[in-house]
Amino acid sequence: MLTQLTSTRQQPPLSESENTTSFFVNHGSIPWATVTWIFIALGVFLRVFHFFDNRSLWIDEIYLASSLVKMDFMQLASPPLEYEQKAPIGFLWMVRLAVMVFGKGEMALRLFPLICGIASLFAFRSVARFFLKPVGVAVALGMLALAPPLVYHAVEVKQYGSAVLATTLALLLYTRYHGKFTMPHLLSWGIWGAILVWFSYAVIFILAGMAFGVCLTYLLKKNWKALFYSVIPFSMWLVSFAINFFMLTYKHAESEWLVHWFRIRESFMPFPPSSAEDFKWFFAQVFLILDYPLGLLWNFSTLHTGSKLLETLLRVPVIPVAFLATGLLVLFRNNKTTFMVLLFPVCLALLASGLELYPFYERLVVFLAPALILIIALGTQKIAALFPAHAGWQYIIPFLILLAPLHASARQVHNTELFGGRKHWHLRDALLYVHERAKEQDVVYISWNALPEYRYYKEVYGFKFKVIEGKDVRLTSKNASEYLRNLEPDFKAMASYNRAWLVLNKIMGANIGEIEAPNDVFGQEIKDGKRIVKKLSTMGKQVDAYKSTDMDVFLFDFPNN
Template identity: 30%
Template sequence: MQTTIKQFKKLQPSKFTAFTLNRISFVIIGFGILVRLVQYLFNRSLWNDEAALALNIVNRSYLELLQPLDYNQGAPLGFLMVEKLAVQLFGNNEYALRLFPLVSSIASLFLFYHLAKRCLQKPAIPIALTLFVGLEYLLYFASEVKQYSTDVAVAILGATIGVSLNRKKIEPFQLIAYAIGGAIAVWFSHPAIFVLAGVGIYHVLAGWQQKNREKLIIVLAVTSIWLISFASLYFLSLRNLGESAYLLRSWTNKYAFPTSIFDINWSYLRYIKLFKDPLGFSEPLVIVPRLVCLAGFISLWYRKREILFILISPFLVTLLAGYLQKYPFHSRLVVFLTPFFILGIAEGSYFIWQKTCRNKLTAIIGMLIISLLLAVPIANATHRLVQPQTKQEIKQVMSYVKTHQQPGDILYIYQRAEYQFRYYAAKYGYREGDYIMGIDDLDEYDGKGMSEQEWQRYQNDFDQLRGKRRVWVILSHITHVPNEQQRILTYLDSMGQKIDVFTVPGSFAYLYDFS
């Protein structure tokens, strides 16, 4: 025992600390992988947006995926091609469709760890990893048939390239890897260009200010390859997506664009809201990460100014794209920015700890701040480990209806459940003609809510069911409009008698007798 203590005392504190922090970091990463696997294996139903994209992936050929997608969907071509390949290799199922998002999310854990080691002091790394592992959006999109977890992984990779370009000596093969990596990245992530543009602009300005002609030539050569790749993608795919009047109108209604080029307050509000959505902090504690992140950026200004510019440049370029009405700054579409603000929060946390740990009273304050920051991701991750997230469990509804359906029963599918029902229809033995698809809503024309002309269309649609003895009404994705479900059920109750009810999270089945 005494020998062990003596050996322990001989260990250099710096080596012991580094060894311990590395082990802690990998434990956190391992926990993050476990939580993501649990959610993936839970295999919840595809919800509305997932099903809409899945129908494009499943029903189109590789060449047809190059064309504008149906159902107002948009996704990077590289992402679509990998998704199509996964379906062909592993079958048309949720596991195949969600495999690439899961792999991207797990890869981003290691990429983020690598980036954090390049940007932060060692004690701040576990803080950054804990935030990254457990934040709600990052957990959720790890098992979502959408490109947002890939956006995060690609964004981290782009920032890592930016940090690597700061090296005094860069080998030719490294430059080739950076050029090819960035050129490929834009095909897998729409916002990748904002990260690469920010990185490129910073290094061009830095090379010009330092009068470093060699560095300037290198950066211009690498970024030119990125630009050529992006230009090819734009004319092949992004141009059509950017010209979608429906998508533009949809995001404008959500204040994802400023009202004018002079709407300076919009930039401030985007920064403020970023910490609530997608970073996931809620009122009133959201003020803590906002201030701590600001402290982290100030700390980086004095400690590693070049790192600060690389981390905030994607945010600034994305704001510029918003002002130009080219990219909506809203919610899941800016989840790719979260790693950079997480690094800012981690830097600020350690900076505050260094300033407060000198006496007992201030140390308590510093620990309280860090605890408040880490409580949200730790609680999220732990909760998801015990209770995986559900959203719109239409599979259970369709299974119940199929089991209890009698010959002659009529199925009426609420219009917002169309994509989900169509995706799962064949799996439960339904074909065209076996069900009635409800009317199209008027949201495309009159925005959110239920206008009187839309409600009149609902009533006309329901009135055609009068006189039918057994009608199954399947609802899903109905939380889109407040009180819509209650209004529909009230009208159906006035038409006939409710015989059976089956409800699960986000999806419902009602059996009516309208005779």
């Protein structure tokens, strides 16, 4: 598909004066095409590096992987998945195929996301060349290649990386087929777009926004023939989406707990906005989306340049906001169709958010990254062109927007513990610590909130150690003391062995599907494990420990046995 789509390049959609003269030819000697390929190579390197670094799965990956390693193709197409997980059937089947060929380990599960992440870079080059001059293409590929969230999702066992590829391919289809009204072109556009909705839930926003933008253009121009022909591929997308929705997606309708989870994180647009606080939400989203998924904001705690003025400018998102605003203005003035095609998907996602149908939140807006990157890159090239040819800023500006993601990605290569941020967990490391040290006579107590990761990794590594699965006594415990009393049978079972391991998850305070209770006894007083360790220390002697940000392991000797 990529070969077919990238083989033909149309004239860029902006005005003739904006696109026929190369920035490279007129304004300097930087070989922007070479810079573009350097960024693509860096993007491939980052994704492959973190793929082979092979960090532990984090809990969301565990939840989805639990189904992928056990269910066959038909079971994956017949919800529910374990732990109330949701993912497009195309993504599930491709990952399942990798599991069947390469096994149940993390790298097999992450292979398809990796392929999608690398393919996105090459496909996006063709998209960017359609919309931008060489300097803009280089900036756009730099953002896509270096943004830490986009690198992360390219090596995560979730569907968000494939959603980026789906968006990129949808835009590539637009550059290939828009304005061509022969039946082969119309049917090809319709078929390829119809396939995409089976690999990404969110791509429907891209396709629908594209369809609205194109149709509105023809409607305003009263070009009825073009409007009629355009309905052919757009209706094919709609039919495919409807089939997918009624066969599969509606069975994944959002549960009350999940809506609540996103609501308390302010992931739904205030609709209609009725207060100053509501309007602040929109400004906050600009800041948040520049940070995630675009990775254009600096990490405050690591920013030390020696210049307070420079640090202030970099910490406040003046530069990315200015480039974004400039890009929107240039698009609106020069090509309103492109403006609508790139911006309408954002508007539709916001509208769905306001109706509480789709959260506007972090990983769920990753699919918007290619469109937003194009807008920011366009603004960058426009601002750079304002400076005289001999001015150094003309070359500094295109790279200024890339400093933050380049710095962050370099730090994450140097220290892989930083990769993924709060999603960098150590579930496998904790369990392997026990696996490598446990004796045949030992017993391992797995706390109730660490059972999903234990069950997955047992499937992968074939753990043989004896296990006591911890009871969840939260609902029958009014306070911390009662919680510990209710666990007395578990403690006594551990103490009946000479040596017992304790495996604690310090992050998870609720089971999947539960509505969070921030003030519950477990979350406030038990989850960190200190009370449990203190209790067991009165019964035996702690002789070993493994500690991380999310998982703790303790070994106790009970000498009276």
